[in-house]
Amino acid sequence: MGCYLAKFTFTGLDVIDLPPDTSSVYIIVLTWNNWEDTVVCLQSLQRLTYPIYQVVVVDNGSTDGTVTHIEHAYPEVHLIQNGRNLGFAAAANVGMRYAMMQRASYVLLLNNDAIAPPTLLDELIGYVTTLPDVGMATPPLSYRDASQTLWFAGSKRHWLTMESVDFGPIGPKRHSQADVCHPVDYIFGTAMLIPTSVLQRVGLFDEKLYLYYEDMDLSLRIQAAGYKLYYIPMTSVQHGVSGSTRSLSSMRHYHKARSSVIFFRKHTGWGRRLVIVPYRLASALRTVTRLGWASEWAAARAYLSGLKDGLRIEI
Template sequence: MSIPKVTIITLNWNGKKDTIECLESLKQVTYPNYEILLVDNGSTDGSAELFREHYPGIKIVENEKNLGFTGGCNIGIKKAISDGADYILLLNNDVAVEPDFLDELISVAKKNENIGILGTKINYYDATDQIWAAGGFINYWICLVAYHGMDKRDTEKYSREKDVDFVSGCAMLIKAGLFQKIGLLDERYFAYFEDVDICLMAKKNGCGIRYVPSAKIYHKVSRTSGGALSPFSLYYNTRNKLLFLRKHFHMPQLLTAFIVIMAVFGIRTLYLLIFRRDIRACSMIFKGIEDAFIGRFGAQI
């Protein structure tokens, strides 16, 4: 029986320190048929040149500008498909992996033809016994999109394989043929919510989403975007949550979820204004709301 070919796509944008650690981690992977495709998103720190010199065994694609997570990944996905990949693994550059993580993912994928997307157990890089994500769930009445197990101790509870609503794009294995059914990542998102979006698109096309806890990685969390309260994160999370709501929700959940998330945006703005006195952060929330309503998507800040 032939061994499926896996293309690991990782993006780099002026993050060569994290990317190098990720690439060194991938050297230890035990799965016998994989390649690494590094997409450099317009870095200005000499990253691409360094990778070409020190990692001659990997494929490198250089974009002229930062196309975001969605655009950068889509460039890689199209190349991976044209080069004959059976599976495509989207992997953040700020992670370290267990050597057998890919074996575990492929083992589950091969046994379940109806599964289209698989995700790993993701623990914190700096607290390896603590869960960051163990698959995700969605409450459609309040548009709560969250990870199972976040900040919990890694126990047996989170070591059971199961179907979930979505898995994190931090480490997402996708059957290459799925893209022919649902298309590529929606580039309107640029960054954030694109992983939840593609999981829902897969489910609408009859494909399962599976959390595989025996496949394990460690995530540094928000290294590229600057953290959850950075202007980048606040803007794209705000705008893209409204895009996600418009794209996937229907009445009556659409109405209740819209009311709830607008209230949450208001509370967050008050917190940033009163306790942090961060006018710029507040403006990013307002800009995200405005752009979502007028349909201004893609790269905006």
């Protein structure tokens, strides 16, 4: 569908009130460099068996030839170029706004390092059309390696700290959780299906959450509006993370810290903060100590700067 250059500014919580076309799904794939993974992802989307869908790639100012690769190899993909890195939340909003303007029924946000099974949309849409009050849905996620270990079957929220729990490699004790459809508290931005009618009511990602926690924030807002989040037992989406922990860059440490502060400020009252603040301070101390022992001083300084800046943001 050609190339579209986004020269306008979107605010994260504005909505567009358009009646949806009840049969269409728009798949939003965000890119920032790493064209090799993006190509593999798009190849998997070409094999989808669902009859009506459109792939939208939102490029966040890639400098490695990503745009050229997509334009030459995937002319059927609608390409939006932001021109610079707007962050995950703002870039996703660009894609979701475009889908809503095209009267899509659903948007599927998909990481560019994910591989979709051919029946992804058939299975997801087949389930969500039979469930009550659907605000968001997710397929299972597995590692994109030889093990293909399942690592996500929806996530619950810790009753006190509000942290996401119940994710990570799923062993025999948790396989029963992965085999049935069930409500969950958090869905990650790796693969999330959202009816556009829900976005019209609740809004899009909060762009103050530049990177990290934007999906948890939207999960909470959707539930607060009376909708449910569902895990769908189906063929898994393979996600290109390693089973072992990857080290984070200084930039990612900064945004992880900054977004965590904004998130907990938004969603906790003073009573809960009496518990969460000591918990978060202890967590921050562990992180900085670990980085210090590893002589990652730049990352430690970035993490502390993120905590400080998160306190300064008006919410």
